[in-house]
Amino acid sequence: DGGITQSPKYLFRKEGQNVTLSCEQNLNHDAMYWYRQDPGQGLRLIYYSQIVNDFQKGDIAEGYSVSREKKESFPLTVTSAQKNPTAFYLCASTEELNTEAFFGQGTRLTVV
Amino acid sequence: GEDVEQSLFLSVREGDSSVINCTYTDSSSTYLYWYKQEPGAGLQLLTYIFSNMDMKQDQRLTVLLNKKDKHLSLRIADTQTGDSAIYFCAEEFGNEKLTFGTGTRLTIIP
Numbered sequence: 001d002g003g004i005t006q007s008p009k010y011l012f013r014k015e016g017q018n019v020t021l022s023c024e025q026n027l028n029h030d031a032m033y034w035y036r037q038d039p040g041q042g043l044r045l046i047y048y049s050q051i052v053n054d055f056q057k058g059d060i061a062e063g064y065s066v067s068r069e070k071k072e073s074f075p076l077t078v079t080s081a082q083k084n085p086t087a088f089y090l091c092a093s094t095e096e097l098n099t100e101a102f103f104g105q106g107t108r109l110t111v112v
Numbered sequence: 113g114e115d116v117e118q119s120l121f122l123s124v125r126e127g128d129s130s131v132i133n134c135t136y137t138d139s140s141s142t143y144l145y146w147y148k149q150e151p152g153a154g155l156q157l158l159t160y161i162f163s164n165m166d167m168k169q170d171q172r173l174t175v176l177l178n179k180k181d182k183h184l185s186l187r188i189a190d191t192q193t194g195d196s197a198i199y200f201c202a203e204e205f206g207n208e209k210l211t212f213g214t215g216t217r218l219t220i221i222p
Contacts, residue, residue: 042157042160043155043157092155101155106210
């Protein structure tokens with residue numbers, strides 16, 4: 001079945017370490033997105049990519065980095081520069097920028 | 113498991129009210145959200161409601177929550193062409209999981 005997969009579901013990181021969250025889709029979608037969810041705030045856009053080898057900063061890109069070497073994959077690295085990384089991270093994809101979004105199951109990152 | 117459903121399409125005449133509906137199966141959520149997705153943009157949070165509230169109003173937007181029927185709705189008064197977008201409802205479960213509906217594409221008829 002086509003879909004979008006995030007892994008792992010739960011992730012723990014020590015302070016000062018970088019960590020990479022995986023997002024893979026087999027929907028042949030061009031656009032992919034990373035969001036961060038905090039309670040009562042809704043989703044905030046971290047980075048998005050419209051096409052392979054291209055990506056743009058969202059509203060809260062500081063402390064994060066991404067790559068888009070393949071159409072199917074859009075990994076997000078949470079660096080040690082991110083001051084408050086504990087959150088729920090959601091990946092999404094769309095066929096183009098103006099079409100229905102499909103969401104992954106999310107990754108809960110906790111810094112210990 | 114959690115399941116959130118919406119109608120895929122809604123057409124409304126300009127100036128009328130739009131009502132976008134959402135039903136869900138798991139009533140243990142903490143917050144329920146409405147998001148808007150416009151062309152060329154990511155998801156935009158429109159409004160949210162805490163699960164122990166029945167109604168929330170914010171300018172042209174009214175959110176109604178019926179926990180008994182597990183039904184959430186978003187009413188947009190005086191719908192304008194700029195309201196054309198895809199609207200998603202979502203349930204949050206204590207910051208552990210966020211489940212989205214399928215999205216409703218709202219089309220405005222001049």
